[in-house]
Amino acid sequence: MLAMNYRGPLRVRASQKPMPKIEHPQDAIVRVTRSCICGSDLHLYNGAVPDTRVGMTFGHEFTGVVEEVGSEVTKIKVGDHVLVPFNIACGECVFCKQEMYGNCHESNPQATAVGGIFGYSHTAGGYNGGQAEYARVPYANVGPTVIPEGMDPDDAVLLTDVVPTGYQAAEMGGIQKGDTVVVFGAGPIGIMAAKCAWLFGAGRVIIIDQVDYRLEFARNYSQCEAYNFNEIGDPVLFLKKTTDWMGADVCIDAVGAEAAGNAMQTITGRKLLLQAGSATALHWAINSVKKGGIVSIVGVYGPTDNLVPIGNVVNKGITIRANQASVKRLLPRLIEHVQNGVLNPKALITHRIPLEEVSDAYRIFSAKLDNCIKPILISPSAGM
Amino acid sequence: MENTTKDYSHIKGWGIDADPKNDPTYPMKNRTNGEHLGYSWERPTLQSETVEILHSNERPDVTAVFGTSTPPSGLSGMIRRMAFKKTENDYGHWLPLILADRINVVEGIIEDLRSGHVPNIFAEKGMKAEWKYNRSGLLRQIAVTAIIGYGVVAFYRAKKKRDRGY
Missing domain, CATH: 3.40.50.720 (NAD(P)-binding Rossmann-like Domain)
Known part of the structure; x- marks a missing residue:
């Protein structure tokens, strides 16, 4: 599959990587439909976050269609179009139980100071992110949320973090x-x-x-x-x-x-x-x-x-x-705000760039070229 | 929430000024004080370690779920393994990780060349976008770099001539 590939500070490219697979019974595999570059990705891009390894795929803001689920996944099913909060959270530890989903204690072995985050270095768990055609989504009973009917996917993808x-x-x-x-x-x-x-x-x-x-x-x-x-x-x-x-x-x-x-x-x-x-x-x-x-x-x-x-x-x-935002805690209220027209997230999107041009996308966002506010990457498999 | 299985009656005034409203974590934390019970929750199914996973020594073990991208390898991997012997509180943890990241960049180029791929560093840096949207800035940057480069070369050439005495 095609995926963003980090090669070093200020160097990224799109290249072929192996398809993600189910590695835990609560995993899901999603076909990514929208993926954003976040301002915090630029800290990785600039080489400022320790333990950012060459070959990693970034991307913690994405939506996707569920392609496969592990044996313990009950809350979502194949074919669901989901938005994926940037926090990887187990839902069981004392911090998740208190709705601190950004501080999960069962998703990041490499550091205790932050929970797991998609595509955000090994300091945040070593997960590949969503700037790819497909992504592995752990704890699929907890994070991924079915996009409400009628909601624009561009609004949905901004509900994952921004x-x-x-x-x-x-x-x-x-x-x-x-x-x-x-x-x-x-x-x-x-x-x-x-x-x-x-x-x-x-x-x-x-x-x-x-x-x-x-x-x-x-x-x-x-x-x-x-x-x-x-x-x-x-x-x-x-x-x-x-x-x-x-x-x-x-x-x-x-x-x-x-x-x-x-x-x-x-x-x-x-x-x-x-x-x-x-x-x-x-x-x-x-x-x-x-x-x-x-x-x-x-x-x-x-x-x-x-x-x-x-x-x-x-x-x-x-x-x-x-704190890191506790996306799951806030989602019900924020979905309501989007559906009622109180918030219009998609208006932030200024650039839609094919995943194949991810190097240019990072440059445009990082150097604030072409009046860029928020770029989203569209993978060749997005299908919508 | 109180978690008072211990008897504090020997401490005069214990808890008389406790105020549950004095909680700056609201509403970010739906406080249960579950932490007072320690590492007590029922852990999710544990993911199999199919690749080498380094873990912080500030926790007893690997988390139930983890990422398996880019396991440690080569010289950078050796440095990362050493870094994880130090706590997150220690510069001896973070600074070697940054060093490993820089070494890993060179390893990445070697890996590319070994697999027959010559990395197009200009393309990877998004120079096409820079050329399209910021041509004058890019040209200015190239000109400044060229002038500085020329200056440095000229300086060393002159120094060399002086050192030779002619």
Whole structure:
């Protein structure tokens, strides 16, 4: 089958790989119908996540038609069109039982700090991902969810990560009615977080980035204020001024390890890998939030350390909340929001690229070429 | 949820200020405090280990299910095996893994060549897209690289001449 094949930092190609097979009685094999490239795939693409092995297939946002199921699979059947949450979760461990599906303790042998994630290095379990014609889906009784009748597959594929992660970013902000919410990062997750902040009753939503076309998109899609940090001076000072010198009630880091805007962070975090990515957005979030405010982190960082002003967290009495999104927990509510027209995820999709051109797709997304917001890959077997 | 099988009556005031609402994990965690019982759940059927699976030494064993892509091999595999002897808390775990990743890139090129495939690195880096959507930027980058390259070569040539004394 055709699959994305990682060859090293900034090098990927589409090549033939063996078909996945059932390796556990709760496995399913799906024929992938939609697969996205996520901003967090770029951390892998840039070689920033330890234990990213050559030959691996990325892709943790995908939908597919069930082709085969293992002997213990009862919740889905051959022919079902399913969306596959990015978390691989057993549903049985104490963390899954508490709906922390991103923190499963039975899906990632290589690290205890994160549950299994499709196509996200051996640090997240060593699973091949969905940027392929076919994919193995473990714990098929837990994660995969039949796409509701009438739902556009383009909406469905964004329910595997982008929508739940953006929503949970806002949820973790503990937003109260009238709160000022600042989102750092106008990528798909940041745009969705800004959109979802309104659902929790935010009074004002501001998004900060440096890419003008993305800021323009956010202004329209998320109906929020959008500012280019290259044009506002020190973003922390700007945010203090614009909140009557108080600071924002809630700050959301929707950037993670690839942040720009601070030379020291960029050099030590992204170029020299002396820290687990550049923590510029988190730094700004901590310093922009009000005393007693909340910082919500969904941006992905590597597993080692980052330079952040932790002293200010203590002195300002900040509450930090963070996690990988628990997709399965959020799906019922989010499916409702999509079906009721409250959220329109597919509007984020700007590029549909054949899987055969995956090298170009990564380049377009990574270098923000052609006004790209969200690319999806269509495999030759997608069939729809 | 309380999990108070132990008797704390000897501790004066034990629990009098407990407040179940003081829970910043809500609503992300549907708290049951099952963790207090330890590794107690009924494990799913265990997947057979058909390839070498390294596991964190912060857990007792391999998880019930795991990925089987790209098992460790070659020099990078040896380094990965050593890395997994250290905890996730230790730089001795993560830094060797990053080193192994870089060595693995060279191994990948050798593997390609051995199988008769010459990797098209420009295509793998998506240069076609860069040429299509950012031609001037790409040309600028090439020009800058060429000028720097020429400068470095010229510097060393001049140095060589000086060292020879003519």
